[in-house]
Amino acid sequence: MIASVAFKELLREWRLWVGSFVVIAATAAILSAVISQFATAAALTETQSDSLLSMTRGMLVFTLLAGIAVTSSTTNLAVASGRRGYALLQIAGVLPRQVTAIVATQLVILALLATALGLGGGILAARPLLDLAGQEAGLLGLTVVFDLNTVLWSAAVMIGVVLLAGARGAFRAGTVPPVEALRDAEPAKIKMGVARWIAAGIAALFVMVFSIALSTTSQAASFVGEDPNGAMAISGVVGLGQLLAIALTALVAALGPMIYPLVLRSWTACIPARLSTSWFLARRGGKYRITLSSAAVTPLMVGIALTGSLYTLFLTVGGAMAREGGPSWEINHASIFTLLGPALFLAALGAAAVIFMTSRTRTRDNALVEVSGGTSATLGFMAILETIIYVGTALIIGALVFGVIGLAASGALTQMVGQVAPVFGIGVALVVASGGILLIGIATVIPTLTGRRRTIPAALSS
Numbered sequence: 001m002i003a004s005v006a007f008k009e010l011l012r013e014w015r016l017w018v019g020s021f022v023v024i025a026a027t028a029a030i031l032s033a034v035i036s037q038f039a040t041a042a043a044l045t046e047t048q049s050d051s052l053l054s055m056t057r058g059m060l061v062f063t064l065l066a067g068i069a070v071t072s073s074t075t076n077l078a079v080a081s082g083r084r085g086y087a088l089l090q091i092a093g094v095l096p097r098q099v100t101a102i103v104a105t106q107l108v109i110l111a112l113l114a115t116a117l118g119l120g121g122g123i124l125a126a127r128p129l130l131d132l133a134g135q136e137a138g139l140l141g142l143t144v145v146f147d148l149n150t151v152l153w154s155a156a157v158m159i160g161v162v163l164l165a166g167a168r169g170a171f172r173a174g175t176v177p178p179v180e181a182l183r184d185a186e187p188a189k190i191k192m193g194v195a196r197w198i199a200a201g202i203a204a205l206f207v208m209v210f211s212i213a214l215s216t217t218s219q220a221a222s223f224v225g226e227d228p229n230g231a232m233a234i235s236g237v238v239g240l241g242q243l244l245a246i247a248l249t250a251l252v253a254a255l256g257p258m259i260y261p262l263v264l265r266s267w268t269a270c271i272p273a274r275l276s277t278s279w280f281l282a283r284r285g286g287k288y289r290i291t292l293s294s295a296a297v298t299p300l301m302v303g304i305a306l307t308g309s310l311y312t313l314f315l316t317v318g319g320a321m322a323r324e325g326g327p328s329w330e331i332n333h334a335s336i337f338t339l340l341g342p343a344l345f346l347a348a349l350g351a352a353a354v355i356f357m358t359s360r361t362r363t364r365d366n367a368l369v370e371v372s373g374g375t376s377a378t379l380g381f382m383a384i385l386e387t388i389i390y391v392g393t394a395l396i397i398g399a400l401v402f403g404v405i406g407l408a409a410s411g412a413l414t415q416m417v418g419q420v421a422p423v424f425g426i427g428v429a430l431v432v433a434s435g436g437i438l439l440i441g442i443a444t445v446i447p448t449l450t451g452r453r454r455t456i457p458a459a460l461s462s
Contacts, residue, residue, distance in 0.1 A: 002101050115158045253298055305398040
């Protein structure tokens with residue numbers, strides 16, 4: 001009975017879940033393509049295998065981190081947006097624990113269907129991703145191996161990620177009183193639950209461990225097997241810095257419900273609300289729909305923080321190498337793109353999917369603005385400003401992350417070669433943010449324009 005109800009609810013509320021489906025399928029496609037490189041490496045010589053896997057491991061870590069972030073944002077938003085339907089089930093006599101089981105079953109069905117589609121895409125994506133990794137590893141003309149182990153590992157990881165990402169939403173769907181769910185039109189605000197505090201505690205522990213290791217010259221040197229006084233020991237800072245960046249980004253994402261609203265309100269308050277009606281409405285909308293704001297900010301923040309951190313590390317270490325008179329340290333843009341390209345794609349796709357999933361609510365809000373005298377220009381400009389608010393918030397938080405990484409790296413390098421000033425990857429962060437504005441802007445403006453095809457009474461009654 002639970003499986004039947006879960007499947008019927010998925011079909012009935014498909015608009016709420018389509019964004020999650022696309023994100024899970026895309027994550028499965030990229031993840032399976034990356035995992036297939038392990039099978040490919042197994043058929044190579046030991047030296048060739050080590051060279052390829054040095055790139056593959058980095059791609060896997062960054063892709064998995066971005067995949068968890070976007071999957072968590074979209075699945076929890078879908079569950080929160082569909083809580084009216086879950087409330088009706090409880091009124092019809094379904095027990096709260098059965099509602100939780102229904103949502104969990106929906107997540108399993110969604111994961112299976114989307115992963116199956118994603119594995120087909122992974123077969124197509126495996127070739128170009130292997131070519132990118134192989135080129136950076138100095139290996140050309142490799143044969144793609146996409147075997148049964150790749151399929152099983154990819155499916156297991158994706159199902160685990162989806163269930164882990166949606167566990168909080170599934171539990172909450174069965175605990176929210178039906179009257180509260182039917183009374184409030186908007187999804188409930190995201191709060192710091194037990195799972196988030198546990199995740200934040202684990203991430204904070206890793207941040208502390210990597211910070212201590214980075215601040216100790218001997219640890220940074222041993223990371224690459226060099227003498228603390230050797231010039232090449234500086235490269236150990238890059239390895240530890242990358243680990244610190246991943247842990248710090250995960251910590252910020254876990255503490256998102258506390259950090260995002262504070263940052264959003266703080267920087268938007270610097271611009272007077274009387275500047276324009278569209279700005280006033282966009283700012284108020286972003287503050288009010290805090291669930292949407294948090295879900296839209298997280299994926300883009302992850303992309304900006306990771307990219308900015310990598311470039312900050314390379315730029316800062318490059319300055320230290322030049323100061324020491326050691327070998328030149330040039331940034332390999334192709335290598336960074338290979339490592340972060342899949343993660344950046346998932347981050348942008350996840351942020352756009354979140355905006356698209358809430359288009360029905362946005363249409364209703366726009367209808368209220370029109371009733372109050374708003375024009376087409378007001379709605380269009382409001383959508384653009386709302387995009388800027390989301391991207392601006394993600395950029396500020398991401399900049400704080402790679403700012404900390406730059407200070408930590410410069411402090412470690414100062415112990416080796418003397419005073420080193422941090423060089424921050426602001427330029428590349430702005431490039432990523434610009435791409436986010438373009439993609440999220442499309443996902444925001446198009447529903448705003450197409451929503452005007454409906455009459456105001458029809459929009460308000462939906």
